Amino acid sequence: MKSLIKPTRRAVLAGTAAVLTTPYLNRAWAADPVEINMLAWYGHGEPDMVEEFEAMHNVKFNSKYYAGGDNMLALIAQSPPGTYDVILSDGEFVQQLNAAGYIEEMDADDYDFDDFFPEFQNFPGHWKGDELWSVMVRYGLLGVSFNTDVVSHKEAMSYGVLWDEKLKGKVGHFDWHLPSLGQISLYNGNDDPSPFDIDEAAWEKLQETTMSLRPQVGGFFDYGGTFSNLKNGDMHAMCGIGDWITGVLRKDGAPVDSVIPEEGGIQWTESYSIGKGTDKGEIIRDFIQYMLSPKGQVRSIQMAAYPGLSPTKSGWIAIQQENHAEAVRSGLIGGVDNSPIKMIQEGRIHFRDIPQQQDLEDWNDFWSEYKNA
Amino acid sequence: MSGNSSLYKYTWRLPLLIWQAAFFVVPLIFLVVMSFWLVKNYRMQPDFVLKNWDKMFSRGYFWDAYWLTLGRAALASVIVSLIAFPASFALAFKVSDTSRRWAIFFLIIPFFTSYLVRVYAWQVILAEQGVINALFGTMGIGPVTMLNSGFGAMIGYLTLTLPLVVILQTFSLAAVDRNLIEAAWNLGCGRARTILSVIVPSAKIGLILGAVFCFILSFGDFVAPYYLGGSKPPTLSILIIDTTKSGQQWPRAAVVAICMIVTLFTVAFAAIALAYGKPRK
């Protein structure tokens, strides 16, 4: 008995150790590139965005992903200062970052603002007077997102379709208050000056209208859940999103689409800032320049996680040459109907912003109440 | 021997005290302390205000979430216990000892798989265009909505707790004195009566323990209601996450957490009193 057990046990231990460690040893622990810590929306640190830059400059991006500006601020507040070297922020949250002392001032001469469309050269929120705090890299539009088998494009031209009887229990929300409430605010007609700049009476009405949508709602979803529920057909319409979700799903062949309805659409804007206290400011500057270059813009437009639009004229030209179909689809061609610049000029697009006359906390609080109703 | 006895004794006695005190008791006490702090501009400041308690308690949605979570967890513990019982009964009385050991071994396996991965698999299986609806489709039944509902969340709770409950129930049922059962048979009790009057009371401790663990786990879980229940409506655990991850309102999250702990301890103590209480007669 003894001789049977002992070698067996040793053999088992040795064998297990070998099996467990092999995959870990096989991997080449490569020579150390410079590590850059990034805080961003999902997908910005993935190979399809950064691999070329990583190879060129021998750096490696470590990313922490968030969903929503409130989430970003919370994450940064709970990490030791100086954790993040580069921060991708929504435009409207940049001054919040600044006020809390999380980002460094940037030098406008480092970046080619002449290549920007005039609408974006002095983007609100990125500048504080003459100081530059964040550089715009990409943007996108939010409108009505729907399943094309269930809702027609014509019906989708108004946010009112979300209240349609046939969508009962099939309307989903992206689980963040700002875009959803902004869209319903537009539905209520708050387009001057902005759906986010509303007085007390309008805020009361906004809450009322939103509550009236509750019986239609099938669920509140994070980034991943939004994808899967639209794809799986569990939800037939989504509030608070736009092409950034449906664009990816369309690539997978799902029958979904987004349109900018008559009441208007909302623009989300992403920009890079330099984290306070970082010693990698120069590399980050190079990275931002790379992202603004035609090569970087093409990657950004076709980002695997979710597509974005380009703020630079050279970016538009580059994508027209590189992937004409995508340029047509996104309207990145001068003068076409769905060109974002044209829509901005027509006044159909409103930049997303933090609430002006209420606190962010008020809107967030109402969101919790809404979810619980 | 008595010379170094104290050193010896305390070497073994102290590690737990020090570690648990520093990293278990203190954080929980800190949670209470923190619930009186203030948050300004996404940063916390030590203070002593009742504002957080006031705000949370006055919010309709807090109480809605509270009763909902309580109700769901209670329902889960009842449903899971009932579903587990026939299986545990079979494993305790109807199979050989070896088979039972193998069954328990297999039931331990899920503990070493990721709960997250299993929930994700259920998401795929239960989706409108998922596996089960595809099967229904071949049988001519229209797509059944299973996700983003109480049903979905319940499947999640089952996934989380069923193995544990079955194991606990089986252990306690298997330990029931066979003589008692024989005596009941000899006295002419039918099967059902034997189960209800003899077996269940004897196995009381294990059955209640299983239900309590199920309650605790379901009460605190956020994965099932979020990923299978569509956050609709949100439970207390989801409320904690929302408050922490989006609002940076740790003090308010602490208020929710403390209410949860108090509730849990109350339920646990009541259950244990029930379990170990003197039998009636």
Next chain:
Amino acid sequence: MRAALLLYVGAVFVFVFAPIVASVVFSFNSDRFPSIPLGSFTLNWYETAFADDSPIWEAFRNSLIVSVCAATLSTLIGFATAYTDYRYGFRFKAGYIALALLPPTVPLIILALAMLAWLSQLGLSGTLTGIVVAHTVLGAPFAMAVTRLRLSQMDPSLEAAAWNLGASEWGAMRHVVLPFCLPAIISAFCLTAAVSFDEFAVAWFVSGLNKTVPVAILEILQGNVDPQINAIGTVVFLTSMALVTVAQLLLMAKGRKA
């Protein structure tokens, strides 16, 4: 009747294992949102998840470090507590044992929040050390239970015999108690390592850039909803099973010897 009950047991097992089996099957399936009929066989998800520069390797490294450290600490504390319970009676012992067994009764999310807040104060938030600390709190009760079980199988006169033969308490510990408890100690180590490896709630709250595997899975679930999850899950499952099987074999083998 017996047949019906056994069928029921079978159904329960099917329910418990359905998601696990589905996950393994889907990890080899080409469809991103699998359904019936299945797509084609592919190793794509494994390749993506375990590509050379995939962050999963970093996560695995972190998970390994955390679980080994947490398991070591848990086992040490668990053994100390079990031995104290076995050997000594003292005032407040009931409270002492309650303290030891309390952690599993507190929902993970609450523990996670408390840990996050407290560790932030200590400056340990966002570090692997923080996760190790939290996981030790979670694992110690399990280690204690396993070791205590083994100790209860030990003949109490063994230790006394050693003392009578002139051994000091330390000597007796080294030559009698520890060897006897070795299988339980190794078992406890593997068990707490496995618990730590799979734990996600506390790790998610406490970790920052240093992710463990479960946190990486959670982030993919929240982000891309990729079948990569299945690939990672399957590998994690195999690793955990390996640990558990080793523990079981050792326990069984030594058990037979003693």
